[in-house]
Amino acid sequence: MHAIDFAAAFRKIVRKGGCNYVAVFFLTACLSPAISAPTTAATDIEIAVQLADLLRSARTVIASKQNMINKPSTGDKGLTGAIVTREALAIFHKRSSGPISFDDPNALSDRLLRAQIAAIGEVVDENQSTINRPGIGFKGFVPAVFARLVNERFKDKVGLYAEIKVTAPMELVRNRKARPDHWERENIRNKLMSPDWRKGELFSAVAKKLRRKAFRVLVPKYYGKNCLSCHGGPKGEMDITGYPKEGVKAGSLAGAISITLYRP
Secondary structure (H helix, E strand, C coil), X not given: CEEXXXXXXXXXXXXXXXXXHHHHHHHHHCCCXXXXXXXXXXXXXXXXXXXXXXXXXXXXXXXXCHHHHCCCCCCCCCCCHHHHHHHHHHHHHXXXXXXXXXXXXXXXXXXXXXXXXXXXXXXXXXXXXXXXXXXXXXXXCCHHHHHHHHHHHHHHXXXXXXXXXXXXXXXXXXXXXXXXXXXXXXXXXXXXXXXXXXXXXXXXXXXXXXXXXXXXXXXXXXXXXXHHHHHCCCCCCECCCCCXXXXXXXXXXXXXXXXXXXXX
């Protein structure tokens, strides 16, 4: 088992190099089916942290576009998959020491990141009718829905090797698809929610999933101030999405990004 500071781990692993959305998307379409399996726990953690942070970066973009997406007087918002991907990568790069460098097209990390980048763009492009629908104030294309769709598309692409899910303690789960499995539930409660757990630390362990040997990681996420309009108080009041508010406070645990890397 490993407990690692998220920011420190991420700064350590990101390699300097150049890339742009067009190049990345082209590389994604031309993937070789043969990839290298992770060899050490450290390598697995590095991959998991990258995947979690890129997903968080994409969610940040969608969160920042909510006023535009929900503007009923505007039809075409011009919010394409290429734009969201480019902005997500910019945030990803800013949080790290430099941009992603795809050095080995056969490496697991490279293939998974390309699949995630492609999934982000595809989900946005496939939801243009929702994003651009005029006369509707709330479109429902919120960060949580977006992330779930991206993770499902990611699984379609590389589910043999990895999966990503945003989950939470059962009392905070709104969508049945986000319910934690036994391993997630136990370790969110006993590790991430423990008073002794250092805020921001991830938890990792070798554990089976669906009878397959896997390296599993939980990256904690916390409620920000902008989350409180839907998840804050008063507890039980309906939010804009039609769910009762949980009454949480900024900085409290919202759940975790659960990454599974299957091993041969």
